[in-house]
Amino acid sequence: MAEEVVYEVPGDVDEAGLRVSFGRLGSIDVAFTPTATLDATEVSPGCTGAPRTLREGVFAGTIAFAGERGYVRIEAAQAKGSMSVFPHWRCPREDDLNPFEPIPGAAQLSARPAGRERESASLDALSRSCSCFFGAGVHHRHSGGRSVFYGTRLERRERMEIVRTTSVLGPASAFDYDHQAGSATLDPPPPLKGRAAFRARDSGRVLWRSTIRVPLLGAAPLKTDGSDFEASLHPEYQFD
Numbered sequence: 001m002a003e004e005v006v007y008e009v010p011g012d013v014d015e016a017g018l019r020v021s022f023g024r025l026g027s028i029d030v031a032f033t034p035t036a037t038l039d040a041t042e043v044s045p046g047c048t049g050a051p052r053t054l055r056e057g058v059f060a061g062t063i064a065f066a067g068e069r070g071y072v073r074i075e076a077a078q079a080k081g082s083m084s085v086f087p088h089w090r091c092p093r094e095d096d097l098n099p100f101e102p103i104p105g106a107a108q109l110s111a112r113p114a115g116r117e118r119e120s121a122s123l124d125a126l127s128r129s130c131s132c133f134f135g136a137g138v139h140h141r142h143s144g145g146r147s148v149f150y151g152t153r154l155e156r157r158e159r160m161e162i163v164r165t166t167s168v169l170g171p172a173s174a175f176d177y178d179h180q181a182g183s184a185t186l187d188p189p190p191p192l193k194g195r196a197a198f199r200a201r202d203s204g205r206v207l208w209r210s211t212i213r214v215p216l217l218g219a220a221p222l223k224t225d226g227s228d229f230e231a232s233l234h235p236e237y238q239f240d
Helices: none
Strands: 002-008 011-014 017-021 026-041 052-066 073-085 121-127 132-138 146-157 160-171 175-178 183-186 196-200 206-210 213-216 219-223 230-234
Touching: 002 213, 017 052, 026 073, 121 175, 121 183, 132 175, 146 213, 146 219, 160 213, 196 230, 206 230
Parallel strands: none
Antiparallel strands: 002 160, 011 017, 017 026, 026 052, 052 073, 121 132, 121 230, 132 146, 146 160, 175 183, 183 196, 196 206, 213 219
């Protein structure tokens, strides 16, 4: 099982240090003293700007953070770490260059191995009312594949954007599906609890019944039931 929480908040960052507030959860206000340069990328030919660097050093000052429901507590006056500095480079005609534009005359080929069309599946269930997402997938179900289940909740408060995610791997049998019938049953392993059933009806409506609960760091478990969840089943694995 993997549990993760990401806190994103506006702050002040430069080569001298870092200053950011997490509201009632804490703050970081530290000065950075470099001790070694790990990597330095010189300015590209024809461009102007400062080198891009990765430096190792010591952050000193105030480091205080208390995760919700006591899942973590950090208090320190200094910490070793590294800082990447990526100053903007000005290059001639940089607006005319698009690295994602296809090369003229180039051909793109894609293929799917024969007989694998029904060996994989993905299911997702989204609720806009709670900014919650539940997903599951299985790859190569009859040839040693495994299933994956995960839940995510997005929160916004005190100028912070918080993303909590928990994922767990299970056997392929934990995600059973029938693409022709448009149905699936989910039986994820612990610490996820509960089961779920999906069925696409001829009328175009979808039946989604779930008792699955996903534990989240610093928050109540994610509930995946409710009429506001919009679920869909896909004939491919979407978690690569």
